[in-house]
Amino acid sequence: MRDERQLAQKTATELETPVKRARELAEKLGLRPYPVNYWIVDHDEMNELIAYSGFQRRYPHWRWGMAYDRQRKQDQFGMGKAFEIVNNDNPSHAFLQESNTHADQKAVITHVEAHADFFANNAWFGLYSDRGDPGQPNAAAMLEQHAAAIDRYMNDPEIDRADVERLIDAVLCLEDTIDQHRPLLAEADPEDRDLSDIRDQLDELGLSDDVRQNVFDDAWIEAHEDAAAELTLDDPERDVLAYLRDHGLAYDNSQQKAVERESWATDVIDRLREEAYYFAAQKMTKIMNEGWAAYWESLMMGDERFAGTDEFITYADHQARVLGSPGLNPYKLGKELWEHIENTTNRKEVVDKLLRVEGITWRNFHDAIDFSVVEERLQPDPLVAGLTASDIDELLQRIESNDDRFDAERVEAAAAGELDLDRYPWATLTYTGLSERHFSLTRRHNRQFVSQISREALEREARYMFDDERYETIEAALADINYTSGWDRMREIRASHNDVTFIDSFLTPEFVSSHNYFTYEYSQATGDYRVASIDPADVKRKLLLQFTNFGKPTIAVYDGNFDNRGELLLGHRYNGVALNEKQAHAVLERVFELWGRPVNLMTIRVEYDEHELEVARRRGREPNGTEVGVRFRYDGSEVTEHDLEYHLQEAIEATDVDYDTKPDEWLA
């Protein structure tokens, strides 16, 4: 045990400098991360942290056991290696596995710094973390309190532990049915709370069950509650969990009716809902966030040689594995999109300057410009690009002449021998200097990027350009290039977007076709999945489906007093993609536990009649189905199916989206 601690201690000491340097570099590159505390842990502690999604304590629940079991087996059977875990908190906590190589640790540190920047600056994270003091998610403390509270209920002799667990399971089935695009309100509307207290007040009156059943029956109470829960078909409640918390009851098996829920139960629902909001931002920004981290990690580790020369190969191998894992890889897709944004923004900047040269218009752009000159002019100042210890005199001169690309303080430190210039050349550069040093268009594989701009894009750039004769020569124009524009733009985007808007805005047709993306659909005729479309617009639409609302159907509360019997009416906002009915039924059974009375779910499904199937089969084409509205009702014992009234079907139907990418003549 002592030896192990010593190993961790040793690793920690070795990593102190890299951690400090990584932060300095990250800040120089324009990132503004939360402070990060790094912890060195052994592999078992790592498995535990991963099971607990990056925290040290969570409420008691078997799901963590399941995650831990999986993680441990993966570790034991050597099927995967976890490198790092970092949580969204201020300060963030990052955990490094002590058995990893030094190169891996450094990579992880640079990666973590970028994640911490994302946590701190992305608006979707802000929805949660700004609920109290802005920028203070207080996540570890919140989860810790929840753990303690739920643990207390579980150990309360008055409360059956199994009941707590069942309730948690029921809430977890609904953890994605929240309104994740709105900030979490710290407290529900107080009025709601008051009204649900009607039952408490009645309880306090000490009325007999008889009186209650005859006078103040459920219908009476609900009629009063409905006043607060004003839902209309046009404006359903997306935060199903909040609605159930505020208006749900519990079903009492012995009395065979709905009764007021106990306060611990409401508290558990509330806490789990809060956790759902906390984790929502992470789920909403997977591609962006992983891409962001991969981008900066690669720049810091690879381009700035944060990995020592001896570690570089290990690092390159590590990165290739992470980026190379199969499927729709968030690291890879995200990183490529960020690079695409960087390149197009930088190109816009260059083209903008070039179009302001006398005699150059969008029409003659490709002929009038010698792109080899452009390429040469874009190259960074040799001093900025090179920078070794032998350049110190030159550096001092530049400081003298107030060259804003150099960091006076750090240059002086280097001159005084406090900074190893060969090792950390970037330290003497400012953000401006670094942006010139890493200007994306000077990279070998991006060199054609400027000359390959399409005429349409050029025309668009030129359309509203007034001051278009500003420079006499190309050289003069290029001397005015703002090298920071790419990074500036990237930071703006990381502040405001989520995966859906990110993909929607930046996944370009070139991107789709150059990466061979395609959509697939299930063919009713052949009974298997087939490639449906390679049209970039289709691919994008399909991809958006996977990210919109966590890739899950949107469910909302449409009525809390359905059929005037106090039943819950949920609706699946139908976008052309059907619901998995088997699972939906199972969820309804759990919703019943949170509502205490019968629950209903409206959805739409596609039905095929026998004749149509037969005709389609004979002609070898896809059958045409009809969309039919259905309502499922669970009354505590079984799920029944009912027709859906037309006005209700209309309410859940979306008419302006279509995720079906099947071509008309598909299998011809």
Add this chain to the structure above:
Amino acid sequence: MGLRDDLERFREVGESRRQDLSQFISYGDLGQSTQGSVQIPIKIVDLPEFVYDKRSMGGVGQGQGGTPQPGQPVGPPQPGDGDEDGEPGEEGADHEYYEMDPEEFAKELDEELGLELEPKGKQVVEEIEGDFTDITRTGPRGTLDFEELFKRGLKRKLAMDFDESYVREGLKVRDATPRDVYEWARNQNIPVSLAWIADQASQLAADELNQWESFEAVEENVANEPTINRLRREGLREIPFRKQDERFRYPEIIEKKERNVVVVNIRDVSGSMRERKRELVERTLTPLDWYLTGKYDTASFHYIAHDADAWEVDRPEFFGIRSGGGTKISSAYKLAAEILEQYPFSEWNRYVFAAGDSENSSNDTKDAVIPLMESIDANLHAYIETQPGGAAINATHAEEVERQLGDRDNVAVTRVGEPNDVIDAIYDILSTEGTTDD
């Protein structure tokens, strides 16, 4: 409190409590079922949620080496393409992650346990063409080794070359016949032919004759210039390329012995094998399979489940099923022997791993199992006894096998009582095989 407690409660879900969740339990695969990878079954409890119908949802894929055409079939959606659960970092904090392959695993385990298992190449021979390093005298022009031809030509030239003017001087010696000159020259190791001398003699002008009194006078007055100097002065000019100097490159034939392995995993699924025991079996057998996959070129796996009867199953089922009946271990060995007929021992490395709680019907071990184990040729027979909390009185199978066959170098018996024993058990098994040397 804490994760241990969570883990314990997770194990109990659907087993000793929370029967309401049993419909959501599945034994899925750990990791991706890519080719060559071993699938590790893992208990998964999937709470229901509102999700799209998979078929209705479709998806996005990425073509490997080109965009496919619409209408082309694609496989069923792959995990990782969409919202599959268990995605690393699906929820919560972010972490990086990569998959390891069996070879890497085998290497790590070797290091961990200090094993030096060199799998035996079995007879299955494949001839493959290696590098073009062998040489023959005939062959297609394309494989002509010109460098060799040039070298040999150069040697030949060097060997045949001599200072012609020096030998010609010899002819000018008074009364020297071509034969005299030939012998004189040959005595000085000058590679000249008699025919050449005769030819030169006939061309000699009359006034050149008798210029020297003797051969000694020639030697004193005329220098015999070494070939190398002449070459330096005059250059190579012509290299004599001769048919007999031609050499053709030829690919080396490498006999590749393929290292094949067949593994028969046997598991007792009878009523007495409860969840804990089941998991111990899984924990022990899976790394073994994984390890052997990494060690061999081709690995073939068979899974036999047995109670009083034995039947072959697929891997996902293997760890999941549970039956009611009694136990008769020999039924499994009979089936194993049948299966192994397709894998002649001369061509395949064979491993038979059986696991159970050592309970067997009376006399079956002695009368049936042990003779069967003796008759089935295998690199290794292993029996893994899983008895959390010590063996029951009637559970004597492991003991009997150990008593009867323990001295054989291809039989291993090991006991796993709790997860911490797994590594030791694996070591016991693999090191037994390691000492076998035939």
